[in-house]
Amino acid sequence: MSTALAPHPGLTLGPLHVDTPVVLAPMAGVTNAAYRRLCAEQGAGLYVCEMITSRGIVERDDHTLRMLVFDEAETTRSVQLYGTDPTYVGKAAEILCAEYGVAHVDLNFGCPVPKVTRKGGGGALPWKRGLLGEILDAAVAACAPYDVPVTMKTRLGIDADHLTYRDAGRIAQESGCAAIALHGRTVEQAYAGEADWAPIGELVADLDIPVLGNGDVWEADDALRMVEQTGAAGVVVGRGCLGRPWLFADLAAAFAGAPRPALPTLGEVADMMRRHAELLGAIMGETRGCVELRKHVSWYLKGFPAGGDLRRALATVEDLAGLDALLARLDRSAPYPVSELGSPRGRQGSPRRRVALPEGWLEDADGSGTGVSEDAAEASGG
Known part of the structure; x- marks a missing residue:
C-alpha cells in the first residue's frame, strides 16, 4: 500500500x-x-x-x-x-x-x-x-x-x-x-x-x-x-x-x-534496455556499449519469465542488431513480477570479518592520518 x-x-x-x-x-x-x-x-x-x-x-x-x-x-x-x-x-x-x-x-x-x-x-x-x-x-x-x-x-x-x-x-x-x-x-x-x-x-x-x-x-x-x-x-x-x-x-x-x-511490463523493460544500449553506444561506441549493457541484463530481467538460454544470449550480446533480435523473443505482455518489489538488489554479501585499515589507524582519532597514500587511478570508480 x-x-x-x-x-x-x-x-x-x-x-x-x-x-x-x-x-x-x-x-x-x-x-x-x-x-x-x-x-x-x-x-x-x-x-x-x-x-x-x-x-x-x-x-x-x-x-x-x-x-x-x-x-x-x-x-x-x-x-x-x-x-x-x-x-x-x-x-x-x-x-x-x-x-x-x-x-x-x-x-x-x-x-x-x-x-x-x-x-x-x-x-x-x-x-x-x-x-x-x-x-x-x-x-x-x-x-x-x-x-x-x-x-x-x-x-x-x-x-x-x-x-x-x-x-x-x-x-x-x-x-x-x-x-x-x-x-x-x-x-x-x-x-x-x-x-x-x-x-x-x-x-x-x-x-x-x-x-x-x-x-x-x-x-x-x-x-x-x-x-x-x-x-x-x-x-x-x-x-x-x-x-x-x-x-x-x-x-x-x-x-x-x-x-x-503503473509498473512496467516486460515489453517496457525491454524498451528501457534498448534505450540504455543506445545511450551507452553514444559515449563509447556500439560494440563497447553492448558489452557494458551485459552486466545490467540480470538486473533488468530479475523475476520476469525469460528462459535461461535467452538470458545467457543477452549476457553475451555484441551489437544492437543482435540485441533487437533477442529482445523480440521476450513476452512483451508479461506483467511486472510484484514479488520482487521491496527485495534487495545488487551486491549484498556478508559482513567483513575484519576491516582492512592502515597499521595503527585506530590508535589516534585526532591525528592527521600522516602516511595515508592515494594512487592516481586505483580507486576511480570505487
Whole structure:
C-alpha cells in the first residue's frame, strides 16, 4: 500500500535546488553518463558521476579523465571525489569547477572496499577527525569562488565499536558543507544485513545543514518512510535502481504527492534496455556499449519469465542488431513480477570479518592520518 505525502519542497544545497529530494548514489561501473541520463529521463533528481580520485584529476590520469564524461543533456553536473590528501582534494575540486563546469562536488567517506580502507580512505577516514576537517576545508575553499556546494557521504563508522557519524556531521557543518549523507551501515557491515535508519534521525537532530538518508531504499515508499521517520531532507538511492531506472519516476511522483506510474511490463523493460544500449553506444561506441549493457541484463530481467538460454544470449550480446533480435523473443505482455518489489538488489554479501585499515589507524582519532597514500587511478570508480 502506497504511503501518502504532501508535495515535498525539494532539496536545497547552497545555491543548487533539486525539485525531487533524491540523489543517485555513485556506483562503480554503473553510474556513467549513459545511466545518469537514462535515470534523469524518468524523473527529477541529482545524478552523481562515478567516484573519481582527486589525485587522478590533478595528475591528468587518462583512466580518470575518461570517466569525467557528461551527457549533453546533463544540466547539473555532479561529481563524487575520493581523496585522502587535502591538497589534492582542493586542487581537484578547483579543476572540476573551473574546467568541467561541475555544479556540485560530493566527497566520499563511506566506501567500504578493502583496497580503499586499507589506505585510510573511504569509510575509514572519518576516524581521523583532524584529517577529515582539513579535507573538507580544502574542498569548500576551492569551490567557494565558483559558488559550488560541497557535500559529503559517510557511514555509521568503522564498526559498532568505532562509530564516527556524529563527529563527521559536526565537522561537515563546521567546514561549510552544504549537506551530509549518512548510510545506515558500518564499514564492517558493507552491504550485508539491514540498514539502521535511527542514526540518520540523530544526525538530523544534531545539525542545521540538510541530512540525506541512504540504505535500503528499494521502493518509493521506502524513501517516504525514511523521510518521515528520520526527518531527512532527502534520500540517496543506490542498488535499488539497478535494472530499474524507472524507480526515479516513482520517486518523483511520490515526493510530488502525485499518482504513481503503473509498473512496467516486460515489453517496457525491454524498451528501457534498448534505450540504455543506445545511450551507452553514444559515449563509447556500439560494440563497447553492448558489452557494458551485459552486466545490467540480470538486473533488468530479475523475476520476469525469460528462459535461461535467452538470458545467457543477452549476457553475451555484441551489437544492437543482435540485441533487437533477442529482445523480440521476450513476452512483451508479461506483467511486472510484484514479488520482487521491496527485495534487495545488487551486491549484498556478508559482513567483513575484519576491516582492512592502515597499521595503527585506530590508535589516534585526532591525528592527521600522516602516511595515508592515494594512487592516481586505483580507486576511480570505487
